Amino acid sequence: MNISCLIIDDEPSSQNVLKSFINKIDYLDLLHVCNNAIEALAYLKNNTVDLLFLDINMPQLSGVSFYKSLQNPPKVIFTTAYSEYALDGFNLDATDYLLKPFSFERFIKAVSKLKKLNDHPTENIIVKADKKLHQIKIDDIYFVESLGDYIKVHLENTTLVTYKTLTKMYSELPKSSFIQVHKSFIINKKKINYIEGNLVIINSNKIPLGVKYKKAFLEFFNS
Structure with a gap:
């Protein structure tokens, strides 16, 4: 499955390098580019991504402070021109740290780490x-249902309720089998019985298929 990406960087030249490199990797999908952390906070309120390319040294709000503020952060590859910030990045369990200017070969090495986690x-x-x-x-797992700050994990004969958001749970599940089909539901592709209109039927459960998720789901289902 592809990895969705968000660039957060205040330098147009750095944005252009990242966009060029991302476009060369078939499993990376660039969803948006933000010029600063404030823009990124607004974007992430209504959108989810798998991976951030996050500059550390930005005005108003640093990349590190921004990342710490996220309740359920995606994976992150920090980018910066200042090597002294590397420790801050790795202390936040970053996938990798890229020191500008970085080569395409170094970029591939960084994103390959995340690809391996998704594939295995x-x-x-x-x-x-x-x-x-x-x-x-x-x-x-048949499907996962959101209950605000809690989720219901539906298994064959039981349901577990746990304190975790749907976004956090989605980040922990393999994208080869699981996909979000509604703001409140993640499903296991392997457990689908059939699709009827805007409903996905799993083990007699009728799960709504949201409009914004339908196109990606149908492509996923038919792949």
Whole structure:
């Protein structure tokens, strides 16, 4: 599955380099470019992405402060012209750190780390529910439903309710099998029984297919 990207950088020349490199990688999809962290905060209120290319040294709000402010941050590759900021980036569990100016070869090395994680995801996931830690197989998940700051993880014969947002849960699931079909639902492609109009039927459950998600879902379903 492709990795959706957001560039956050206040320098047009750096934006152009990143756009050029991203366009050369078939599994990267650039969704938007933001000139600063304030623009990015507004964009992420209504959109989700898999990966940020985030400049650290920006006016108003630094890349590090911006990233720390996100409740459910996506993966991040920090970019900066100042090597002294590298430690800050890695302390935030960054996928990688690119020191400007960086080559296309170095860029490929950075994004390949995330590609490997997407292609070879873990088989199990830990879900905390009912004051217990449940280890469940990712393939056993039928769909996930949002309940505000909580989610319901639907399995074949039971449902687990845990304190986690849908966005955070989606970031932990392999994009080869799971896709968001509505602002409140993520589904497992392998568990779909059939599609009827704007409904996805899974194990007798009728899951709504949102308008903004329909095109991407149908492409995903037919792939």
